[in-house]
Amino acid sequence: METAEIRRRFLNYFESKGHTVVPSAPLPAIDDPNLLFINAGMVQFVPYFTGQAKAPWNTATSVQKCIRTPDIEEVGKTSRHGTFFQMNGNFSFGDYFKEDAIRHAWELSTDPVEKGGFGLDPERIWATVYLDDDESIDIWHNKIGLPMERIVRRGQEDNLWSMGIPGPCGPCSELYYDRGPAYGPEGGPEVDEDRYLEYWNLVFMQWLRGEGPAKKDYEILGDLPKKNIDTGMGLERMASILQGVDNMYEIDQVRPLIDKTQELTGKRYGQSTSQVAGESHPDDVRFRVVADHVRSSLMLIGDGVVPSNEGRGYVLRRIMRRAIRSVRLLGYEKPVLPELLPIARDLMGQSYPELVDDFERISSYAYAEEESFLRTLKHGTAILDNAVEETKKTGGGTLSGSKAFELHDTYGFPIDLTLEMASEQGLEVDQDGFRELMGEQRRRAKEDAVARKSGHTDLSAFWKLVEKFGKTEWLAYETLRTESKVLAILDKGESVVAAGEGRIVDVVLDSTPFYAESGGQHADAGALVGSGFRGEVLDVQRPVKGLVVHKVRVLEGEIGLDAEVEAEVDPEWRVGARQAHSGTHVVHAALREVLGPSALQSGSFNRPGYLRLDFSWRAKLSGETKSEIEEVSNRAIREDLPVSAQYMTLPEAREWGALALFGETYDETVRVVEIGGPWSRELCGGTHVSHSSQIGSVVVTSESSVGSGQRRVEAVTGIESYRYLARERDLVGQIAGEVGAQKGDVLEKVRSIMQRAKDAERELETMRGKMMGAQAGEYAQQAQQIGAVKVAAVQAPDGTNGGDARKLATQIRGSLPAGEPGVAAVAATSGGKASLVIAVNEAAKAQHVSAQGLVKAALSGRGGGNDEIAQGGGVAAEQAPSLLDAVRAEIGR
Structure with a gap:
């Protein structure tokens, strides 16, 4: 049974049981400060499990794309784990509990294929339960009919689930499938988890846990208000069982990548074993790395991640470069992604058709990153030469660990490449020093992860405010001024009843005209004014859905709870913000008109008078191209195109051709902003002008690279564009005066001066060489x-x-x-x-x-x-x- 069919059957089964099918969240964990990437099927449902938000459905089902990167260097060393995987899940938010969850899992697992099930042999299924979970044992044995000898009690570390921090937790029951004696000894999952392969975990979320280690020895504080169900069935694990193959690398969505790599390299996968017991042959590790990382890269770029030197982009870059390097170690020297990425697209496109539709953008980033890395490899000798020369100058025979780490961290050089190249030049490498620095980097990453975890609990105060007062009445589209009431004041996250002059606090109002920073648009500026009180609004954010929070500096008097205030947006600020945001849409449309439809926005930022737009493009823009983009933008402004916003469902917006920002999460109802009809049609929640002429003008001030296959345009709008041109005019005038030329002749005059300087430098160099030659003859005679x-x-x-x-x-x-x-x-x-x-x-x-x-x-x-x-x-x-x-x-x- 193909993996795509397993996915389809899972969703169909639970939809037939009344579950709402929820699409996979994008891989970047945008709404969770604890994570870089979604790493489990339940992540997008966390607010519903914790009670921070009310679930829009009682039951749900999904197939969630997941990325796990705790230690990328370990991927491929075994055949059990990879970077990208898919997690089938069914969820209950206070609806059904243990019996139905167990019954659903058993029924879908064992129902015949012709009836929509997976057709697993019920005699080969084992279940584990938490130590004292007699209720689950009773269900498994007396209601499902599973023999007691195939039900195993396991401890807290194995069968008590939590998020690793204080919060919801509960016992779980895991389903294992006996793959037969060829895979190991009999005796159940306690004896061998290769033969008895876990494929489904049923979590009965019913308690609240306290502080303590992530896995065990933490205190159970009591019961949750509602009992929830969270299950996860590994799609790749189930595919390996149903397809009768050894592991996830053999399934239909992965093995063709290994087969193509064999064809390209002439090496064979699985033909030889390592000399060290328990370790895979190095070539087999490389084959797995290639297959896993190419597929992972496709999925990450598809969800809006682009290669860079920080955060999610850095993880993607490491994954891609590790795959490229592994292919070269297998003996293939040419660019490999054009060979493998289309195969990954065809394999995954059955389940995710957007990958096929968006492949031009995805491949442009991927191929540009490979070209960049191959250039790095090509010039690797030159990069190392400087380090080698510096080492040899001091009489050393060992390249420092810090230099090896710099090559790895800055240039993306794997340590094995540094070892090989240094050895060729007669040097060893301080591997202990390198490993120590790598360890420090990992420790810092773990500390950052712990810090991010604390951010999750910080949001609880805001969720409580939503529960207490409901959503903020947000009126930014309708007005610049509201009569509002102060509902809450927070000082460093703690609730206070009042704040006096000089303090900076977070203020929650019942209604607000302020635009909260989102969609690349900076928050509004303005003031809160009340009886004997005045405060400056420094920032406006939405820490949780539905709540608007104002960061306010108290300028005069004291602001207190229940105070009546006038919330006033600075009108000049809003005018500039509208011009910049509409200008961003205009520049995006101009880019697509000049460069073609693949020049898609990948990120933006705008504030009054200024805009920055990142887009996918592999080459530097020429001066003529930049001028053309600027001209197209200003022609659209001069044509006074109408600007309008409409609300519709997300599928309707996509059908209508509206552009969405890759990696963003949207509600089912979205706002589509049009400028000149279909010329510019984008999903957007920002504030805009009503006609394009109100933008004033757009002046492109710079264009630069921000990563492989990604460029950035910066521009100014409105009065700022006039001020920019005025400064440029004055600067040209000053230069003309200094070089003694008319403004129209400045460039030619400067070029002439520069050429004369170069000629003089060459003449000096020639004279110096002659003098040195004459001196050399004199020194030789002596x-x-x-x-x-x-x-x-x-x-x-x-x-x-x-x-x-x-x-x-x-x-x-x-x-x-x-x-x-x-x-x-x-x-x-x-x-x-x-x-x-x-x-x-x-x-x-x-x-x-x-x-x-x-x-x-x-x-x-x-x-x-x-x-x-x-x-x-x-x-x-x-x-x-x-x-x-x-x-x-x-x-x-």
Whole structure:
């Protein structure tokens, strides 16, 4: 049974039982401060389980896309775990409980295929339950008919579920399937969890847990107000069972990626085993990494994540680069994503058709990232050369752990690549130091995760306010001023009854005209004014759905609970905000008109007079293209296009062609903003002008790269665009005055001045070379004979840099008598330090004179190079003469 069919049957079964089918949330965990990515099927339902919000349905079912990245380097080392997986789930919010949850799972698992079930053999199913959960045992044995010998009691760590922090928890019952003696010894899941494969976990969420470790030994505080059901059936696990394959890498949605990689590399998967017991062969690990990470990358980019150097984008970049590197280690040197990504699209497109529709955008990011990384690999030798040279200058033979970590962290170099390249240049790598720095990075990441977890409980105060007062009446579209009542005042999260002059507090009103920051639009500015009180509104946010919170600095008097206030938005601020947000839509439409439909917005920010828009594009925009985008934008403004907003369902909006921001979560009812009809049609909750001419004008101020396949346009609007052009005009005037040219001739004049400067620099360089050549001849004539070798030991003028010293040494060597052993030694001083360069000719090398040996002798073992030319340094400038003496002494030995 194909994986897509397993998914379809699961949803159909629970829909037939009255469950609402809820779409998968996007992989980025936008609404949960604890997580980078959704990592479990129940994450999007957490507010309903915790009581922070009322569930819109009594029962629900979903197939949730999940990413788990606790330690990416471990992926592929076993065949059981991967980065991306899908979790089938059914959920009850105070509706049914244990008996129905168990009955549903048993029925769907064992019903014949022709009746819509999975057709598992009931004689091979085992169940585990929490130690003292006699109720579940009774249901399994007396109502389902499962024999007692196939029901296993397990402890808190295995069969008591919680989120790892204080909150809802409960016992769980896990279903295991016996895959037969070929997979291990008999005896149930307590004996072998490879043979007895867990495929479904039924969580009976009924208690509230207290502080304590994540897995066990925490206190149970009492019962929840409502008993809930949260189940998770691993889709890939079930597919491996129903398809009769060993593991998730063998199923229909993954194995074709391994097969194609075999075809490209000529290597075979699963043909050989490791010499170390319990470990996979390195090539098998690489095959799994490629298959898992390519599929994960497709799903992440599909949900709006783009490669970058921080946060979610950094995780994606690591995943992609690990896949690319693994293919190269298997022997394939060409770009591989154009070969594998379309296969992943076709495999996953049955379940997620949006991947097919959006593949042009997805592939543009992926292919650009691979091109970027391949360039990094290509220039890797040059990157390492500097580090190697610095190491050898100090006489070291080991590349520092900090440098290896920098190569890994900054350039994306896997440590094995650094080890290989350093070894080729005669250096070892401080692997202990590297691992220590990696450990520090992981510890910081864990500390950040703990800090994010505390943010989840911080929201509880806001949810309680929603429960107590209901949603804020939000009137930002209708008015700039409301008569409002103060419902709550919070100081650092704690409720207070009043706040006096100078304090900054969070204020909740029953109604507000203020726009809360969202959708890339900055929050409104303004004031709260009451009897004997005035406060400045610094920020406006929606910490939880339905609640608007104002950060207010008390300027005069005291604000107290139940006070009547006038909430007033600064009208000039709002005008500028509307111009900037509508300007963002106009620039986005202009980009798509000029560059094509694949130039889609991936993020934006706007505030009065300013806008920033990120979009998918793989190349730098030319000056002509930027001018064309600017012109298209301003033509749309001049045409005075109507701007309107309409509400409709999300499917209707998509059918209508409205553009949505990738990775955003939308309600079923959405707001669509149009500018000029279909020319610009986007899902948006921001404030806008009523006609495009009210934007004033758009001036593009910059265009830059913000990651592989992603560009950023910045622009100013309204009065700010006038001020920007005025400053540019004044600057051109000042430059024209300085260079003595008319404004229209400034560019040509500056180019002429720059060219003359370059010509003068080249002439100086030529003269310096001639002078150095003449000096080299004089120094060669002054060479002294030491044994069979002529030695020209020269102290260069103070301030001679390392490059010039090296050039002088080679020129002196070339001026020494041909056919006679000769050595040129140049000591240079610069910046209070002395350096030494030695060049040896072929005749001297034949006498076993080594440049590298002489440098190390003079510098007590430090320095690097080869037998022909070597250099070192780092000693005090006053030691320069003694360096030359040491060279003479070494040659005379």
